[in-house]
Amino acid sequence: MSAMPNYSLTELITVNLARSFKDKEVGFTGLVTGGAAAIYGTSMPLAAMTLARLTHAPDLTILLAGWSHNPDLSTLDVMPDSEFDAVLRDLPCEAHMMDYPGTWAIKRGDIDFGFSSAVQVDRVGNINSVCVGDYRAPKVRLVGPILQPEHMALFGREYVMMPHHGARNFVDRVDYISGVGYPGGEKGRRALGLRSGGPEWVVTPKCIFDFDRVNGAIRVKSIHSEADRDLQSHTGFDVSAAEAALTRTPTTEELDILRRHVDPKGILLGGH
Structure with a gap:
């Protein structure tokens, strides 16, 4: 019988x-609310960027909600639940920015990477957070595009954070495109006037996907455990994890920094 891992799923992903982040890059995330979506869309990205700053990327810049720069997350007692929450306003940080374009501008291409969350992702990496079903008479009306068109078109790369991995989340074709993936590959993106950007990874509780950008096809980069090898039964398009590598495990040093300095109160990643 194998020993239980000494890290959590959230720590593994974080x-x-x-x-994957590089020194001197600029990373952007907003504030996603609601249980698992908030953990995947905000908490893990913030913890990951802070961990990178404390290890190999000391000059990486964190833009939280676009206006709180390099916040001290270790002081949090509770996660803010909106982008203008008093908790976020009072969070110690290097700087606040409330003007536009300010130091970094989306349209100027200053953001190296960002994070999105969605209800649907399809085989070419398009994402949907607008509706389920026909847009004119949807079964469910969702939150809306919430800057996803800009994330997927103007940022250097995008990490799509999916809190659930099921056949209704990973579909052959999304019901509405709120962020463009690789339809027709990179050539297809260029035909749409998109010269850079696009999804880098799609991260789920079961695996990390990346992309064959020439053909525009999603593929399995790694699975989080052997129990996740049967991805097909949880995915609405053809996918194989039979030969997929296991997601690289954290080192003792990474876990120590994450637990003692990034998230000492367990606010971001749900405890240790």
């Missing part, structure tokens, strides 16, 4: 996100 560490792997952190490793």
